[in-house]
Amino acid sequence: MKKYLLFLLLCTGEYAFAQQLAPLTVEKIMRDPKWMGISPTNFRWTADSKTLYFNWNPENKVKEELFKVSATSSKPLKAAEKEDEKLLSLNYTYNADRSLGLVEKSSDIYLQNFKTNKETRLTSTQERESSPVFLTNGNVVYQLGDNLFGIDLKSAETRQLTNFVKGKKPGRAESKPATEQDKWLKAQQTELFDIIKKRNAEAKNGSRGGRGRLGNSSADTKPLKELYTEDKFLNGVIISPDGHFITYKLTTPAQNNHNTIVPNYVTSSGYTEDIPGRTKVGENENTSQGFIYDTQRDTVYAIQTSTITGIKELPDYLKDYPKELDTLKKKNADRPVNFFGPLWNDNGSSAIVVATSSDNKDRWILKLDALTGRFTLIDRQRDEAWIGGPGISGFYQGSTGWIDNNRFYYQSEATGYSHLYVVNVATGDKKQLTTGKWEVQSVQLSKYRSTFYIKANKEHPGITNFFKVGVNGGELTQITTMKGLNDITLSPDEKYLAINYSYLDKPGELYLQPNKAGAKAVQVTQSTSAEFNSYKWRQPDMVTFKNRYGADVYARVYKAENPHPNHPAVVFVHGAGYLQNVHFGWSTYFREFMFNNLLADNGYTVIDIDYTGSSGYGRDHRTGIYRHMGGKDLTDQADGVKFLVEKYGVNPQHVGLYGGSYGGFITLMAMFNESDVFTSGAALRSVTDWAHYNHGYTSNILNEPYNDPIAYKRSSPIYFADKLKGNLLMAHGMVDVNVHFQDIVRITQRFIELGKNNWELAVYPVEDHGFIEPSSWTDEYKRIFKLYENTLKK
Numbered sequence: 001m002k003k004y005l006l007f008l009l010l011c012t013g014e015y016a017f018a019q020q021l022a023p024l025t026v027e028k029i030m031r032d033p034k035w036m037g038i039s040p041t042n043f044r045w046t047a048d049s050k051t052l053y054f055n056w057n058p059e060n061k062v063k064e065e066l067f068k069v070s071a072t073s074s075k076p077l078k079a080a081e082k083e084d085e086k087l088l089s090l091n092y093t094y095n096a097d098r099s100l101g102l103v104e105k106s107s108d109i110y111l112q113n114f115k116t117n118k119e120t121r122l123t124s125t126q127e128r129e130s131s132p133v134f135l136t137n138g139n140v141v142y143q144l145g146d147n148l149f150g151i152d153l154k155s156a157e158t159r160q161l162t163n164f165v166k167g168k169k170p171g172r173a174e175s176k177p178a179t180e181q182d183k184w185l186k187a188q189q190t191e192l193f194d195i196i197k198k199r200n201a202e203a204k205n206g207s208r209g210g211r212g213r214l215g216n217s218s219a220d221t222k223p224l225k226e227l228y229t230e231d232k233f234l235n236g237v238i239i240s241p242d243g244h245f246i247t248y249k250l251t252t253p254a255q256n257n258h259n260t261i262v263p264n265y266v267t268s269s270g271y272t273e274d275i276p277g278r279t280k281v282g283e284n285e286n287t288s289q290g291f292i293y294d295t296q297r298d299t300v301y302a303i304q305t306s307t308i309t310g311i312k313e314l315p316d317y318l319k320d321y322p323k324e325l326d327t328l329k330k331k332n333a334d335r336p337v338n339f340f341g342p343l344w345n346d347n348g349s350s351a352i353v354v355a356t357s358s359d360n361k362d363r364w365i366l367k368l369d370a371l372t373g374r375f376t377l378i379d380r381q382r383d384e385a386w387i388g389g390p391g392i393s394g395f396y397q398g399s400t401g402w403i404d405n406n407r408f409y410y411q412s413e414a415t416g417y418s419h420l421y422v423v424n425v426a427t428g429d430k431k432q433l434t435t436g437k438w439e440v441q442s443v444q445l446s447k448y449r450s451t452f453y454i455k456a457n458k459e460h461p462g463i464t465n466f467f468k469v470g471v472n473g474g475e476l477t478q479i480t481t482m483k484g485l486n487d488i489t490l491s492p493d494e495k496y497l498a499i500n501y502s503y504l505d506k507p508g509e510l511y512l513q514p515n516k517a518g519a520k521a522v523q524v525t526q527s528t529s530a531e532f533n534s535y536k537w538r539q540p541d542m543v544t545f546k547n548r549y550g551a552d553v554y555a556r557v558y559k560a561e562n563p564h565p566n567h568p569a570v571v572f573v574h575g576a577g578y579l580q581n582v583h584f585g586w587s588t589y590f591r592e593f594m595f596n597n598l599l600a601d602n603g604y605t606v607i608d609i610d611y612t613g614s615s616g617y618g619r620d621h622r623t624g625i626y627r628h629m630g631g632k633d634l635t636d637q638a639d640g641v642k643f644l645v646e647k648y649g650v651n652p653q654h655v656g657l658y659g660g661s662y663g664g665f666i667t668l669m670a671m672f673n674e675s676d677v678f679t680s681g682a683a684l685r686s687v688t689d690w691a692h693y694n695h696g697y698t699s700n701i702l703n704e705p706y707n708d709p710i711a712y713k714r715s716s717p718i719y720f721a722d723k724l725k726g727n728l729l730m731a732h733g734m735v736d737v738n739v740h741f742q743d744i745v746r747i748t749q750r751f752i753e754l755g756k757n758n759w760e761l762a763v764y765p766v767e768d769h770g771f772i773e774p775s776s777w778t779d780e781y782k783r784i785f786k787l788y789e790n791t792l793k794k
Contacts, residue, residue, distance in 0.1 A: 024535065024601055026785055029594040030777040034060050036590075037528040039508040040067070043498045046087040049491040052498050053084040054510060058527060071496045071512065074522045089492040095134040096346065102132035102140060109142050111153070122151060136241045136348055146234050148246065162246060162293065163224035164234055225298050236290075238341070241348035245370040246293040247303070249339075254284035260742075264735050266765045277737055281691060281698040282705045285358065287336055292373050301373050306334050308355060308364055309377040315361050316384045317627060317708055324707065335359060340397035342368050345405045350425050352378070352408055354397040360386040360700045365400070365410055367425055378423055379430070381412050385623035386700040388578070389418040390441045390615075395696065399443040403471050409452070411440060417618040420452060422471065433473050439616065445471075447494055455488065461554060461616045462542065462583030466497065477517050485585025490515070497521075502586035505537040538597055540608070542584065545643040547612070547636050551621070554582040555640055556608040557648065558596045564603030567651040568792035569644050571637050571678075572596060572608040573659030573666045577625070577701075580616040581608060595781055604788065605648050611636035611666075626701060627708065629690065629715040630669035637670055638677045653679070654792045658784055660684035661739060661769065664730075665717065668747070671728050672720035680727040680791040682784040685739050685769055688747040689716045692740065721750040727791045728759040731780050733767030 028035075038057040041064075045052055050071055057064040066079040092101030092112065101112040107128035111120040122140065123129045129149075132142040140151040146164040151157070178186075189196050232250040239246050260277035267273050290303035305311065311334045318325040336358040342351035351368040353375065365379040381387060391399035391411030399420075400410045409422045420433045420440050433452065434440055441464060442455040454467050458476075466480040466488045480486045482501050487508075489498040499511040499521055507528060513521040540556035547553050572592055574581040587593045596606040610616065612624035612632035624632045637657060644650040657678055659667050664686025671681040690698050691705040691712050702711040713719050732744040744761065751759055762783055764776045771777050 024594070024598040026595070026598070026781045027778055029598060030591060030781055031774050033590070035529060036507070036532045038064065039527045040500075040510045040525050043489040043500065043510070044084065045089050045489065045491045045496075045498070046084070047089045047492060048087075049089075049493040049495060051087070052489075052491075052496075052510075052512070053079060053088070054498075056525060056527070058525070060529070069510075069512065069524050071491065074512065074524050076510075076524055093133055095138065096136075100134070102134065102142075104130050104132060109140070111140070133239065133241075135239075135243050136346075137243070139243075141239050141243070143237060146229075146237070148237060148239055150243075160224060161239070161243075161295070162227060162237070164227045164229055164237075164248075166229055168230050169226070169228045225293070225300070227293060227300060238344075240351065240370065241344050241346060244294065244296055244348065245351075246295060247290060247342055247370075248293070249288045249290050251286050251288040254279075254286050257283040260740060262735055262737050262740060275735060275737060277740065278694050281693055281695045281702075283695060285336075285695065288338065290339060290373075292370055294371070303339075303353075303368070303373045304375065305337050305339075305355070307374045308337065308366065309380060310362060310382070311335055311337070311357075313362075313382075315359055315703075317703060317711075320710055321707070335362075338395075342370075343397070343400065343402065343408075345402045345408075345425075347405050349405060352400070352402075352425065354400055354410075356387060356393075359703075363387045363392065363398075365408070365423070378408070378425060378428070379410065379412065379421070381414060383413070383619070383623065385626035388622060388700065389413045389619060390439050391418055391420075391443060399440075401445060403445065403449050407471070409443070409445070409471075411443065413619045416620060420454065420469075422473075431473055433469055433471075434476060437618065439618065444490065447492075453488075453490060455486075457616060460584070461610075462580070462585075464583075464585075466499075479515060479517050479519075480513065480521065481518075482511075482521055483584055485583060504539045504584055504586070507586045507590070535597075537594075538600060540596075542582070543643075543647075545639065547632070547639045549632065551612070551624075553612075553636050553639070554610045554617070555643075556582050557644070558600040558606040558608075559648065560600045560603050560605050562603060563605065563649070564793055566654045566793050567605070567649055568603065568654035568656070568788070569605045569607065569641065569648075569650040570596075570599055570788060570792075571640060571655070571657035572606060573611070573637065573657060573663035574608065574614070575659060575661035575663045577613045577629075577633070577662040577697075578615050578622065579662075580610055580614055582610040582614075583616070591777065591781075595784075598785070599788070602789075604792070605644055605650050607640050607644055609636055609640045627703070627711040627715075629701060630666065630673065630717070631714075634666055634669050634674060637666065638674050641677055652677070656680040656682075656788050656792050658682035658684065660686075662687070664739075668717035668728075669720070671726055672717060672723040675723060675725040678726060680729075680787050682729045682731070682787060684731045684780065685733060685736060686717070686730065686744065687739050688743045689718045691716065692743055692746075694738075718747050718750055721747055721756070722754050724751070724754075724756050724759065726758065727787060729762065729783055729787050730759065731762040731764065731783065733764045733769060733771065733776075735765075735767065736769045738769035 040054045040056040042055045051068050053068045055064045056067045067076045068079040069076045090103045092103050094101050099115050103110050108124055109122040109129045109132045111122050129142045129144050141148055148161040150159050150161050229250055232252050236249040257279050259279055262275040262277050264273045264275050291300055293300050314328055337355045339353050339355040341353040344351050353366045353368050355364045355366055363381045366375040367378055402408055406424050406426050407422050408425050411418050412421055418439045421430055423430045438458045440454050440456050444453045451468050451470055455464055456467055457464050463483055464485050465478055467476050467478050469476045484503040487500040495515055497513045497515050500508045501511050502508040510524040511521040512524055513519050538558050540558045543555050543557055544552050581587055599606050612621055641655050645652050655678055657667055657670055664683040667681040667683040668686055670678045687693055690702055702715055705712050730744055732741055734741045748761055767776050
């Protein structure tokens with residue numbers, strides 16, 4: 001009867017209802033995602049805040065198109081191509097009273113007068129001028145190549161401010177004292193040649209080689225000091241607002257490293273071609289040193305990182321290596337640091353540097369004394385695991401900035417959750433503006449610096465909303481209220497919100513809302529296709545369970561309305577480690593969301609766990625995998641199965657799991673170290689040995705292979721391959737430049753040498769880490785489904 005009804009509906013054109021009766025298949029859900037409909041992206045406001053432009057493709061064309069909507073309307077309209085370019089709000093750098101703005105456009109610098117609405121082009125060259133700023137005297141400074149140049153807006157005069165020179169200072173390498181012969185030859189040259197006499201006189205008077213204003217020679221202009229960069233890279237050139245100090249960094253490239261190579265077999269040339277790859281964790285890193293050029297004293301001196309509080313402090317994990325610890329204590333060396341800034345206040349009276357230790361254990365907020373290059377401690381965050389969390393990073397300055405000439409804001413995990421702080425740099429007084437067992441995920445200071453706008457998960461770890469709080473503290477006011485994920489693009493006048501809102505079973509759509517608490521958000525776009533909407537996608541149960549250590553773990557459960565008689569279950573393991581997938585929004589793992597629905601349709605109960613190490617839950621959850629990946633993050637999967645057995649009636653003898661990247665790693669560890677829990681596993685693009693992954697990610701969690709081998713041996717699946725008992729499918733792209741194909745090849749060789757059975761490897765010759773071709777996605781997930789059908793239902 002059901003088949004006849006389906007045929008009848010198809011014949012009469014009732015396609016939508018017919019689709020509800022049509023079962024999901026791997027082929028359907030792994031097609032080009034355009035079949036689902038395409039959500040709007042790239043939201044940007046016009047400078048007058050009246051119109052929002054965005055990219056959208058509601059008609060499923062070859063490429064997306066430009067759309068616009070009025071701030072007070074809900075009707076999107078097509079816009080002419082590039083219509084928005086002259087209207088968009090630009091990222092201006094303002095003068096003190098915000099009457100003037102500077103911006104880089106098409107590699108030139110423009111000055112905008114907001115009172116007269118006049119734009120003046122300040123530079124017009126073939127080279128790129130960038131990073132324009134106002135000095136406190138009203139002049140403009142920008143960077144061209146390595147050097148800074150200044151423009152006097154009153155006289156229209158341009159002057160070069162720095163003279164960075166590649167290479168070493170002449171004569172610097174000469175260490176031998178002059179012999180009598182050298183002296184005699186030098187005197188002879190002076191005696192014989194007038195040109196030598198002239199040049200000696202010019203050098204004595206300081207006139208030779210000087211460049212005056214606008215690049216012309218001038219006898220009354222002192223030549224610019226030559227700042228030699230030697231064989232290092234110059235970066236981070238910053239001038240103080242009063243023009244007194246210019247700071248910069250010189251970076252020495254890492255030496256003797258080995259870059260990996262990824263062979264590409266399917267090429268247009270017919271030859272195997274090599275793709276240059278990354279280095280592995282533990283390779284040498286670049287080292288940087290900061291310098292200050294005092295323009296008034298015409299002198300250069302190094303920034304004194306040795307004055308940082310705790311710079312010699314060693315990490316606790318070294319206690320596991322007594323000999324090495326004793327050697328390092330005797331060496332008593334300063335730890336290398338990375339620093340960002342300085343960030344100057346408006347009047348140039350104070351400068352803040354954000355510094356992080358290269359061993360990932362410290363983050364400092366430091367006040368720089370530019371006259372001496374020394375530091376005074378403002379705040380120190382020490383973490384024996386690693387520094388991280390929202391707004392905090394070892395790779396950039398994080399959510400930091402000046403409120404006024406005395407107060408500086410930053411985020412810290414001092415309470416165990418990332419919250420917003422303000423410190424008075426003059427007095428050292430600190431104030432915590434937000435508090436609670438939730439995270440501030442992003443921060444934006446308002447136009448006139450009176451209010452902070454923040455995105456936070458205050459209501460629930462999996463619900464983000466938009467809030468505001470005064471810079472002096474006080475009540476936290478919630479502005480958005482839709483249950484799900486709310487990503488905000490604030491209009492320049494701060495009166496309107498463009499909201500990219502999504503829910504469990506609803507991909508992102510554009511909403512508009514006045515920037516007021518209690519205001520209604522109005523939907524602007526409807527992007528999902530009729531075919532996508534015709535299936536009743538599950539809204540998974542949002543649950544928590546206690547893991548064996550007593551901590552709350554959050555999960556999604558996709559219930560099987562008609563469970564198979566074996567009551568099988570599947571665990572999906574998200575990737576990236578530090579990522580949140582158990583939230584009330586549309587998942588970036590949309591293919592896996594649909595596959596989990598397919599599994600539930602076929603009688604499986606599926607659980608998706610934000611295991612230890614996932615984001616959104618504070619510091620302890622974030623760092624719970626320190627020095628043991630495949631520890632608590634793995635036992636959380638086993639504890640999740642126990643929860644399914646107790647609450648959903650799952651048969652513990654019929655449980656599988658799958659995941660990609662970090663999820664693939666956990667799948668391997670589960671098949672090796674939790675073989676009594678998991679019968680079958682599909683490990684996709686898996687890390688099999690952390691010693692072969694990259695430095696930035698891995699060294700945070702496991703330190704480095706040569707200084708913490710214990711952590712690597714207990715965290716890498718390849719050391720446990722002999723414990724494989726169940727049914728294992730591995731899948732990997734052959735041109736994966738993230739987790740290299742070498743990873744899966746190495747563990748495959750281990751299985752061969754160990755004589756292991758019940759495993760297979762599927763390779764994808766044209767795929768990188770994230771698959772692109774629908775045919776690859778389809779093949780991969782057909783294999784996963786077949787694995788479960790053959791092993792969990794029999």
